[in-house]
Amino acid sequence: MxxxxxxxxxxxxxxxxxxxxxxxxxxxxxxxxxxxxxxxxxxxxxxxxxxxxxxxxxxxxxxxxxxxxxxxxxxxxxxxxxxxxxxxxxxxxxxxxxxxxxxxxxxxxxxxxxxxxxxxxxxxxxxxxxxxxxxxxxxxxxxxxxxxxxxxxxxxKVLADVGLLGMPNAGKSTLIAAISNARPKIADYPFTTLHPNLGVVRVGPEKSFVVADVPGLIEGASEGAGLGHQFLRHLQRTRLLLHLVDAAPFDEAVDPVAQARAIVAELKKFDPELHAKPRWLVLNKVDMLPPEEREARVKDIVKRLRYKGPVFEISALTREGCERLVQKAYEHIEAQRQQAIGPVEIDPRFAPGGGDD
CATH class of the missing domain: 2.70.210.12 (GTP1/OBG domain)
Known part of the structure; x- marks a missing residue:
């Protein structure tokens, strides 16, 4: 490796x-x-x-x-x-x-x-x-x-602003390739990603952030199952987690809600602080849902998860919804950066109306 x-x-x-x-x-x-x-x-x-x-x-x-x-x-x-x-x-x-x-x-x-x-x-x-x-x-x-x-x-522990997490084949590698300069291996079988990938996302002139893609997690990852447990530490320094969920799995027996709950449980077992980080729900592969079923399917997943935060419907393959996701992520990261820096103290002499003049 x-x-x-x-x-x-x-x-x-x-x-x-x-x-x-x-x-x-x-x-x-x-x-x-x-x-x-x-x-x-x-x-x-x-x-x-x-x-x-x-x-x-x-x-x-x-x-x-x-x-x-x-x-x-x-x-x-x-x-x-x-x-x-x-x-x-x-x-x-x-x-x-x-x-x-x-x-x-x-x-x-x-x-x-x-x-x-x-x-x-x-x-x-x-x-x-x-x-x-x-x-x-x-x-x-x-x-x-x-x-x-x-x-x-x-x-x-890699330094990244945004971390991608999800089950194998949730589309994380496709997403990081679509929004950044990273070129990870992409294939139609589980555990394609064997090590973290870092990519720089350009939002505009002098506006960018770093996103990290780690190997897919499975149930029992915090105890060593699968590959993702080796790299969960790389998400500990991120400011925002994007939880990718496959909204249209090929196997109808697979329940996206159960998979999402399993990932959240593994995060909590591994590190409570990591579990407490801001985490947004990203429903991927919505382009594979019939248009008449899409809205109902999204509402069903969100309702069963009892999720109250931001929800994004995207297709990493066609890049549908990716631009909005990137913009919102950048705004969130910038807000956190400014909060960490704190208010800037202005010398009274240079404040409006200040000085002797």
Whole structure:
């Protein structure tokens, strides 16, 4: 599988170099004094969020990363060179936690964000460090301090504004292909989608949002059934969930209402906060319903679900109703963004009627 959203690695920062015990030896300088330099610092290990990456596959086979140790101090007042740092590039949205304790160490949520994950050891002191008026010829030196060593668990949660969820073959891949630049695999059999797909939806000039399509869910997904349970975490950072329901299943024995209820139940079992997110009902494949039955079928599904929120009737294949859905989703996301930012305080000097003029 090309998409990898979990990895366990070992990192080791560099050890500090040892200090040097040395004395100045020069002609006509009988008592040259101590000149042993300090050891160099060991290299640090950093995590860097890279917007060009979307998977942790680089850490599947290479699991150990070590920074360079610092050089030892030398005579003639020469300090050791510090060790080279190691920078590990990860996708934006990666959570780094301690593999043993499970404690979250950092979350990289912005491109270019860099965090030190393992500190290099300080260099040891040379004997010139201990020179004093009472200790004219010190022979003390100290070894370098060891660098930090950690076992880390990397977990990727994609950053998307809108998440698509539904049963296999509900039409999620067709919808994301219709409204965004994503080109997922589309076929007429279940579990076509094997990993999350991200697409950018362009609403207008400088107006866009990111939509995520995860593998279809089935009953028991929260306990590990099917494929979707592996990727439910990718919906936890979304602002809006679009619940796609097949309004015209090929098998007449399949009840869309029962399927929709099963998905909602799995969300609640997996994460109550995810279940509490805004969730809109999207009835897909309405183009396959006879025109005279369409309105009654939609009302029946909504009534049996006891759903009170927004309802959208679309056909991802013909793109009927998709433009309205995209516009409403963008308006909802923008409203949430503005709410998160809060009101902007205006300097009284620049407010209408303010200032000395």
């Amino acid at each position: 090309k998409f990898v959203d979990e990895a366990t690695i070992d990192v080791a920062a560099g050890d500090g170099g040892n200090g040097c015990a040395s004395f100045r030896h020069e002609k006509y300088k009988e008592f040259g004094g101590p000149d042993g330099g300090d050891g160099g610092r060991g290299g640090h290990v950093f995590m860097l969020a890279d917007a060009s990456l979307n998977t942790l596959v680089d850490f599947r086979y290479t699991r150990r990363f070590e920074a360079q140790r610092g050089e030892h101090g030398k005579g003639s007042d020469m300090f050791g060179v510090k060790g080279d740092d190691v920078v590990l590039k990860v996708p934006v949205g990666t959570i780094v936690s301690d593999a043993e304790s499970g404690q979250v160490l950092c979350e990289l949520l912005q491109a270019g964000e860099q965090v030190m994950i393992a500190k290099g050891g300080d260099g040891g002191f040379g004997n010139m460090h201990y020179k004093s008026s009472t200790n004219r010829a010190p022979r003390q030196k100290t070894p370098g301090w060891p660098g930090e060593r950690k076992a880390l668990k990397l977990e990727l």
